[in-house]
Amino acid sequence: MNMTIPGQGKVIGFYGPDAQSLVHMEECAELIQAISKMRRNPNDEAYENLVEEAADVLVCIEQILEMYEIPDHHLQQVIDQKCARQEARMDESLGRNP
Numbered sequence: 337m338n339m340t341i342p343g344q345g346k347v348i349g350f351y352g353p354d355a356q357s358l359v360h361m362e363e364c365a366e367l368i369q370a371i372s373k374m375r376r377n378p379n380d381e382a383y384e385n386l387v388e389e390a391a392d393v394l395v396c397i398e399q400i401l402e403m404y405e406i407p408d409h410h411l412q413q414v415i416d417q418k419c420a421r422q423e424a425r426m427d428e429s430l431g432r433n434p
Contacts, residue, residue, distance in 0.1 A: 341398040353403050360396040367393045 348356055370389040374382045399409065 339394060342423055344392045344402055346414065348399055348403055352411040356396075356399055356403065360400060363389070363396045 351359075367386075367389040368381070370386040374386045401408075402404070
């Protein structure tokens with residue numbers, strides 16, 4: 337996934353980290369609702385809503401990374417660990433030894 341999300345420092349500075357944290361929680365809740373709607377009744381409207389809410393959450397994640405000064409390499413390290421752990425669980429479930 338190679339997305340370009342413009343720097344969000346201006347938004348964070350304008351609204352403040354506390355207000356943006358509330359927005360982040362609300363956007364995550366909206367994504368949860370969009371996923372649920374897509375599972376119940378997959379159609380073009382549900383799909384477009386899902387894409388919009390996913391985009392909102394990706395923007396929020398960029399803001400979180402800036403607000404808490406989380407470097408890309410640290411995030412990537414944790415992503416790699418989580419993906420490796422998931423792969424190992426799947427292999428174990430299939431009776432394979434990694």
